[in-house]
Amino acid sequence: MAFCTGCSLLCDDIEVDFEGEKVKRTLNLCRKGRAHYDSLVVDRLAPTVGGSPATIDEAISKAAEILAGAKKPLLFGWGNSTLAAQGAGIKLAKKLGSVIDDPSSYSQGVITEKVLAGELPTCTFDDVRNYADVSIYWGDDPSSSHPRHLSRFSYFPRGEKRQRGYEEDREAIVIDVRKSPTAQIAADGFFAIPPAGDAEFAEALMATLGGKIPKVGDKKKMLNLGTKLRKAKFGVIFTGLGLTHSMGGDLGPFLSLVGKLNELSRFSVIPTLSDYNTRGFNQTLFDETGHVNSVSFGGGVNHGPEFGIAKYLDSCDAVMVVGSDPAAVLPATLAKKLAEVPMVAVNSHRTLTTDGAKVTIPVGVAGLEVGGSALRSDGVKVEFDAVVESDYLPDVEVIERIMEAV
Amino acid sequence: MAGKKEVTVVTYRGIFQEVEEAQGMYSDGYRDQSALLYLDGNDAKGLGIEDGKPVLLENDSGKVAVVAKVSEEKHPGVAFMPASPWSAQLLSGEVGEGGLLELKRFKANVSSAEVAVVTSIEEIKERIGAA
Numbered sequence: 001m002a003f004c005t006g007c008s009l010l011c012d013d014i015e016v017d018f019e020g021e022k023v024k025r026t027l028n029l030c031r032k033g034r035a036h037y038d039s040l041v042v043d044r045l046a047p048t049v050g051g052s053p054a055t056i057d058e059a060i061s062k063a064a065e066i067l068a069g070a071k072k073p074l075l076f077g078w079g080n081s082t083l084a085a086q087g088a089g090i091k092l093a094k095k096l097g098s099v100i101d102d103p104s105s106y107s108q109g110v111i112t113e114k115v116l117a118g119e120l121p122t123c124t125f126d127d128v129r130n131y132a133d134v135s136i137y138w139g140d141d142p143s144s145s146h147p148r149h150l151s152r153f154s155y156f157p158r159g160e161k162r163q164r165g166y167e168e169d170r171e172a173i174v175i176d177v178r179k180s181p182t183a184q185i186a187a188d189g190f191f192a193i194p195p196a197g198d199a200e201f202a203e204a205l206m207a208t209l210g211g212k213i214p215k216v217g218d219k220k221k222m223l224n225l226g227t228k229l230r231k232a233k234f235g236v237i238f239t240g241l242g243l244t245h246s247m248g249g250d251l252g253p254f255l256s257l258v259g260k261l262n263e264l265s266r267f268s269v270i271p272t273l274s275d276y277n278t279r280g281f282n283q284t285l286f287d288e289t290g291h292v293n294s295v296s297f298g299g300g301v302n303h304g305p306e307f308g309i310a311k312y313l314d315s316c317d318a319v320m321v322v323g324s325d326p327a328a329v330l331p332a333t334l335a336k337k338l339a340e341v342p343m344v345a346v347n348s349h350r351t352l353t354t355d356g357a358k359v360t361i362p363v364g365v366a367g368l369e370v371g372g373s374a375l376r377s378d379g380v381k382v383e384f385d386a387v388v389e390s391d392y393l394p395d396v397e398v399i400e401r402i403m404e405a406v
Numbered sequence: 407m408a409g410k411k412e413v414t415v416v417t418y419r420g421i422f423q424e425v426e427e428a429q430g431m432y433s434d435g436y437r438d439q440s441a442l443l444y445l446d447g448n449d450a451k452g453l454g455i456e457d458g459k460p461v462l463l464e465n466d467s468g469k470v471a472v473v474a475k476v477s478e479e480k481h482p483g484v485a486f487m488p489a490s491p492w493s494a495q496l497l498s499g500e501v502g503e504g505g506l507l508e509l510k511r512f513k514a515n516v517s518s519a520e521v522a523v524v525t526s527i528e529e530i531k532e533r534i535g536a537a
Contacts, residue, residue: 006428032421035428043430106507144421177416178486179479195414195484195511242418245510248502274419310499310507328431329489329509331497332468332534339535351431352491352527356536 003384004029005080005276005367006036007146008377009125009153010384018388030147037368040388043350045362059361060398063320063344064405066359070318070342072298073098076309077324079275080348082372083381085395086281089322090288092403097298099316102281103324105293105308108271110249111239112282113292115269120258123236123268124378125152130159134228134235136173139198139242140272141180149272150185154238161234171228175201176242191217191225198246202253205229209260235267270378275324276366277374313337320344320402323363323395327352346398364392372396408454410517415443415463415496417489417510431491432527440490441472441524443516446482450474453518460519463487465512468495468533470525485516491530 002014015027016037023037047059054062067073075093078086079102093100104112114120128135135154142149150156155166162169172186175193183190193201197216204214208226213219229235237258247254261267273279282292289301294308305311309326313319313334319341327335328351338356345357348365364370369390373383426435443461445453455461457476462469470492477486487493489509496514501507531537 032424032428035425039428039430042428043432106509110506141418145419145424147421177484178418178481180418181421195416241510245506245508248508249506305501308501310501325431327534327536328491329494331499331507331509332495332530333499334507335494335534335536349430352531352534352536355531356534 002387003367003382004033004036005365005374005384006033008273008276008278009146009148010276010374010376010382011148011152012382016387021388032147039349040365040368045347045350045354045360047362048360050358056361056393059359060401061405063359063361064402066318066342066344067096067320067402068406070316072316073318073320074309074312074316075100075320075322076102076326077322078102078281079273079278080323080366081277081281081395082366083277083280083284083374084372085322085399086277086284088396088399088403090285092399092406093295094297095403096406099296099298099307099312100285101294101307101309101312102278103275103326103329104278104282106310107241108239108244108273109282109293110244110251111269111271112273112279113286114251114255115271116283116286116292120255120269121262121267122270122378124380125154125270125376126380127234127268128236128270129153129157129162131161131234132236133162133169134171134173134232136175136235136237137182137186138175138237138239139244139246140238140240141176141182142238142272143181143185145274146272149238150182154236155185173225191221196246198243199253202257206253206257206260209264229261230264232265232267235261235265237267237269239269239271273377279377279379280375283375283379310334313341316341318342318344320346321353321357322346322399323348325351325353327356346395348392361398362392363395363398364390366395370394408518410515411449411453412513412515413445413449413483413485415485415487415493415512415514417487417493420488423488423490437524437527440488441470441492442475442488443472444475444477444486445516446480446484447476448480449482449485450476453516455516455518460522460524462517462519463496463514465496465514467498467512470495471519471521472524491527492525495530495533
C-alpha cells in the first residue's frame, strides 16, 4: 500500500502502478490525490542561483551564504515537509538565532495551539469513525479540501459503534456562509450564517443549550439543533479557516460553546489542516517551545505576532521558504515584500514563491519519491516509503546540508 | 442597469481549483478555476452582468478582472471567490489582534469589465515582483 500526501488525511490505502514516470493506474485515490500523484511530472523545480541554472551543491552553498550573512533571517513554511525536515529546520533556526514560522500564523494555529495545550478536547479520526454520532463542520468544507474525510471517517463509514453509518447513526451539521459541497451533503443540517457571523451563532447556540430562545437564525431549527447536540453521545467539531478568520483570533465564544457542550455531552475538536504535515510542524515546535508558530530563537525563545510572517517581513533581511507558497496566498503588499528580501526557496515544484527566489533548491515529493514520516491533522503519526525511484534529494538532507554550511 | 456595486467577497477553496493547482500554477486550468466570482442573481442582473462574462473587481488594495458566475443560491451583497493569487490582490494586508491576517473576506466594487481579458498570472507575478 502507498500513502497520499495530497492533504492532511494522509490516506494509507492507496494502490498505484506507474508506467515510466507517469501514473498508469490507481485505487482509492480521490480526485485531489490523483492530481497530486500526476504532478510528479509537472512543473518541477530546478536548482538555480540568481535566476540561472546551478548545481544542487552550488544552490545549497549559496543558500547557506545568504542565511549566514543575514542578521534577521526568517525560516518559513514546513507544512509540506517531513517530520525529520521540520526537526532539522528548528535546529537550523536555533543555530542561526532566527525566526521560524508557518502558515498556521495566519490560519488555524490559534485552534491547534489550544488542542495541543489540552485546552480544547480532541480525539483521533479512528475514534470519529468508530464512535462519532454528530459531526459539525464549522467554516470547513472537507468535501473539497479533504475529499475522503466524510467517506473514511466522519459521516459515511460504518464504525464499531456506528454500524448504520450516515443512514441512521450519524448527523452532519454544517455552519458556513456558503452552501459548500459539504453543506449540500448535510442538507437540512446546513446552517447558513452571514460573513463574520460565527461568534453570534456560537452565542445563539449557547443560549439554546441553556434553554433560552436564540436571537438569530430559524428559532425552531436552532432549538432542534440544541436538542441534537444535547443528546449526542460522541460529537466532533471540525474547524476550518472560516471559523478562525471570522472570529479574528478571538475564540472566546467558540471556547465557551465547546465548554458548554462538554458539560452536557462529549465533544472533541479537530482542526482541518491543509498541508499534509502542518500538525507535525505545530506539534514539533510546540514540544520544543510551547508555541506552534511565530517563534524567535534570537536570545532564547521568544514568541508573539511580531514573529509571524505578516509582521516580520517588515524587518527580516533574508527568508528561506520550505514547502510552501506564501506569495500565492498573502496579500499582494506582503507578497511584494517577500520578493524584495533575498529568498531561498526549497520545494518540489515551481510556484509563485520560487519564481521570486534568489536561490531555488528542488526536493523529492514526500511519500511518493522520498520516504519519511508525518502527523495527520488528528495527531496520529504515519511513516511512509517512496513508491517511485527518484534522483531528488529528501527535504531533510537539504536542510541538514544547509545547516552544516552556515 | 450597468454600474458598480460594493460587495463583501468571501474566499474559499474548491476541489477543482486544487486539482488544477497540482497541474501547475501557470496552467490555463488553474486560472479558469481561480479567476472566478460567484454573484447573487439579482446583484448580477442589477449590474448587467451575465454568467461567464468578465467583471472588474477593485478596491483600495488592487484590481483584477475575473469571470462572473451567477449563483443558483441567493446571497445578496455577498460574493464568493476561490482563494488564489487573484483574490490576494484585493486583500488589505492589515494584521488584526492576535496577528491574524484577514485572508477570508474583503469588500470590493464589482462592475462589468470593459475589456474582455481576465488578469493573467504573469501580470500578477510582475505586480508582486516575482518576475
